Structures are given as structure tokens and as C-alpha cells.
Amino acid sequence: MRITAIELKNFRNYEHLEQDFFPGAQILYGNNAQGKTNILEAIFLCTCARSHRTGRDSELVRQGCDDYDVRLEFLTDKDRSEEIRIHYLAPVSNDPLRLKPIRHIYYNGVRLERISDMMGIFNAVIFAPEDLQIIKDGPAARRRFLDLLLSQIYPAYFRDLIQYQHLLTQRNNLLKKLRDLPYIADSDSDYNLHLEIWDEQLSNCSARIISRRQEVINEIALLANESISQITGLKEELSMRYRSSVPSAKDLNREEMREILLGKLREQAADDILRGSTGLGPHRDDLILSLNGIEVRPYASQGQQRSVVLALKLAELLLLRQKTGESPVLLLDDVMSELDGDRRYRLLQTIEDHQSFLTCTDLSQVLIGCNDRNLADFIEEYTLFNVHQAKLTQVIL
Numbered sequence: 001m002r003i004t005a006i007e008l009k010n011f012r013n014y015e016h017l018e019q020d021f022f023p024g025a026q027i028l029y030g031n032n033a034q035g036k037t038n039i040l041e042a043i044f045l046c047t048c049a050r051s052h053r054t055g056r057d058s059e060l061v062r063q064g065c066d067d068y069d070v071r072l073e074f075l076t077d078k079d080r081s082e083e084i085r086i087h088y089l090a091p092v093s094n095d096p097l098r099l100k101p102i103r104h105i106y107y108n109g110v111r112l113e114r115i116s117d118m119m120g121i122f123n124a125v126i127f128a129p130e131d132l133q134i135i136k137d138g139p140a141a142r143r144r145f146l147d148l149l150l151s152q153i154y155p156a157y158f159r160d161l162i163q164y165q166h167l168l169t170q171r172n173n174l175l176k177k178l179r180d181l182p183y184i185a186d187s188d189s190d191y192n193l194h195l196e197i198w199d200e201q202l203s204n205c206s207a208r209i210i211s212r213r214q215e216v217i218n219e220i221a222l223l224a225n226e227s228i229s230q231i232t233g234l235k236e237e238l239s240m241r242y243r244s245s246v247p248s249a250k251d252l253n254r255e256e257m258r259e260i261l262l263g264k265l266r267e268q269a270a271d272d273i274l275r276g277s278t279g280l281g282p283h284r285d286d287l288i289l290s291l292n293g294i295e296v297r298p299y300a301s302q303g304q305q306r307s308v309v310l311a312l313k314l315a316e317l318l319l320l321r322q323k324t325g326e327s328p329v330l331l332l333d334d335v336m337s338e339l340d341g342d343r344r345y346r347l348l349q350t351i352e353d354h355q356s357f358l359t360c361t362d363l364s365q366v367l368i369g370c371n372d373r374n375l376a377d378f379i380e381e382y383t384l385f386n387v388h389q390a391k392l393t394q395v396i397l
């Protein structure tokens with residue numbers, strides 16, 4: 001798929017922007033703080049209604065305003081013209097109808113009831129400086145990477161995640177009750193019966209989530225390995241392992257996983273009650289990444305960490321295309337400045353079949369420096385835009 005036009009109203013530093021985009025690479029260049037990343041952020045928002053930089057929608061609203069509107073027109077690879085629009089209204093304290101934030105999402109003009117209905121409609125993969133968190137931060141960042149990818153491929157997976165979160169909250173509330181009011185636990189077996197019901201449902205949902213994650217990790221590992229040697233030109237061996245609350249989950253089918261999870265939830269119920277929270281399940285699992293047999297997080301160099309994340313993102317791009325039959329849009333925020341000439345050249349070669357948006361402060365980072373070749377030598381189609389104080393100007397060299 002490829003974006004044909006974007007419209008922003010009161011989004012970040014944009015008061016109103018209407019801009020057409022073209023096939024191939026869209027290069028957004030300009031000084032710091034002009035609005036380059038904000039464009040990528042608005043595009044990414046249209047995949048899952050969540051910014052890659054913040055979970056707080058209110059930050060996205062232009063200062064002094066109380067709503068934002070992002071509209072994306074795109075053309076699918078099957079040549080269908082489609083549109084996604086997100087309209088967010090921040091809470092307004094003196095308006096009784098707007099005490100809570102409101103978010104309306106429209107697909108081809110029709111309002112969607114749930115965010116889950118939006119997953120998989122418009123797909124983009126972003127690689128931004130924040131993505132190093134996938135390696136540097138705790139397990140939650142790695143789970144988020146997996147969850148977003150899986151949600152774009154399988155909307156049912158996203159619904160499972162929401163259901164899981166709901167069940168987990170219910171079970172944790174009950175655990176706290178059993179902890180704080182122990183006489184109820186003894187005198188009223190209804191509470192224990194409830195716990196058993198939550199355990200049943202939770203283990204069912206957990207098994208579905210874990211088996212999907214397990215399955216996709218094997219596929220990403222293959223593709224990421226190809227990508228990393230393509231970008232670095234070296235034979236680095238990237239491997240991935242899912243560290244699960246179910247031991248040796250990779251050798252089990254979903255039913256076996258469910259039974260083990262259920263057994264473990266029951267086994268650990270007393271500990272969970274003491275803690276007032278559930279100690280095992282997909283919300284505690286992790287993805288372990290190793291380069292040449294050594295775990296990336298504590299040991300890899302900055303450059304290696306960056307290559308690993310880039311490889312993960314390219315694997316995500318390829319996997320999305322394999323599974324959905326549509327080429328996702330690629331968003332590369334300030335990536336070129338981090339790579340040496342050879343790596344830039346290889347990266348641009350790898351992504352040439354996709355529409356991509358690249359930001360940079362210095363055009364020479366993209367135009368030259370790739371073994372002294374001009375951009376036109378290896379990218380057939382590209383368009384240059386200068387970004388200055390929230391205005392885009394197309395530039396022809």
C-alpha cells in the first residue's frame with residue numbers, strides 16, 4: 001500500500017496541513033524541531049491509534065487547541081482507494097458532554113466501533129530512535145513489539161490481548177479481596193469458585209496468545225537473520241527465544257499449554273493472593289535476543305544494538321507483507337545519520353519495493369555518502385520535501 005495524501009488539523013505543531021505523497025521514497029529534510037517526526041507520528045497513528053512516542057493523546061493536540069484530526073488517504077496494492085481518519089477530542093472541564101476524552105475512528109467515512117476494528121487496515125512499520133527501547137528497556141517493550149506486529153497480522157490476536165487484560169484485572173481484584181478479607185475466603189466458597197472460573201478463562205486466553213507469539217518469533221528470527229547480514233554485510237547470527245511462563249512452550253500445542261498454565265495458576269494461587277497480583281502469564285513473558293550466541297541487551301555495542309533493531313523492523317516489514325499480501329509503508333526517523341555509507345546503501349536497496357518516509361536534517365545524509373553514488377542511482381522514485389515551521393515544500397533538484 002502507499003499513502004497518496006495526508007491531512008492534519010491541530011496535530012502537534014501543525015495547524016492545518018494538506019499534502020500529497022508519491023510512490024517510492026519521500027525524503028523529509030529540515031532543521032531540528034520543524035515537524036519532520038510529527039509527520040511520521042501522524043502516519044503511524046493510523047495503524048493502531050497509538051503514537052510511537054507517547055501513550056497520551058493529549059500531547060498530540062496542538063497547544064492551545066482541544067482536538068486533533070488526522071486523515072490519511074492510501075492506495076492498496078490491489079488499487080483500492082481507502083481512507084483512515086482519527087478525530088480526538090480532549091476533555092473540556094466546563095463542557096458536560098466532554099468530561100472524558102473522545103476518540104472517533106473512521107474507515108472510508110464509516111465510524112468504527114472499536115480500535116480492534118482498525119487493526120490491519122493501514123499497515124506501517126516505524127524505525128525511530130525510541131525503538132532502541134526494544135533492546136534497552138525491560139520485557140514490556142519487547143512484548144509491545146510482538147503484540148503490535150501480531151495485532152496487525154491477526155486482528156483476533158488484538159481482541160485476545162484486550163480480553164486477557166480484562167480477565168487479568170478481574171482476577172487481580174479478586175486476589176486482593178481474598179488477601180484483605182481472609183475470613184471471606186474461609187467462610188464463602190463462592191470467592192474460590194470465582195477464582196477457578198477466572199483461572200479457566202485466563203489459561204485459555206493465555207495459551208492462544210503464547211502460541212501465536214511462539215509461532216511468529218520463529219518466523220521473525222529467520223527474516224531478521226537475513227536482514228542483519230544484508231545490512232551489515234557481516235555474518236552476524238541473530239537468534240531469538242521466547243522466555244515463557246510455560247516451560248518449553250515451543251514444544252507444546254495450545255491445549256497442552258492451556259493445561260499447564262491452569263495447573264500453574266492453581267499451584268501459585270496462594271502466592272498470588274499474598275501479592276494481590278498474578279505472577280505468571282503472557283504479561284510476564286520476554287523475548288530474548290542474542291547476537292552470535294551472546295545476549296544483546298547487556299553485551300552488544302551501540303552499533304550492534306541499532307543493527308539488531310533495524311533487522312527486527314525489516315523482518316516485521318517482510319512478515320507483514322507475506323501474511324497480509326500488502327506492502328506496509330516504512331517510516332525511518334533519523335536513521336540515515338546513524339549508519340555508515342555502505343549500510344545506508346544496503347538499507348535503501350532492501351526497502352526499494354516499499355513506499356518509505358525518511359527524515360534527516362542534512363540532505364547529504366541521504367543524497368550522497370552512499371559510496372559517493374547519487375540517490376538517483378539506486379532509488380528509482382523519490383520525492384524531496386523541505387520541512388520548515390510546519391510547512392512542507394516539494395523540492396526539485
Ligand code: ATP
Pocket residue numbers: 011012013014030031032033034035036037038039059060061062063361387
Ligand atoms: P528533529 O530534527 O530535532 O528530530 P523534527 O523536525 O523531527 O526535529 P518534531 O519532533 O516533528 O521535530 O517537532 C517539531 C516541533 O513540534 C517541536 O518544536 C515541538 O515543540 C513542537 N510540538 C510538539 N508537540 C506539540 C504540540 N502539542 N503543540 C504544538 N507544538 C508541538
Ligand code: MG
Pocket residue numbers: 036037038333334359
Ligand atoms: Mg525528529
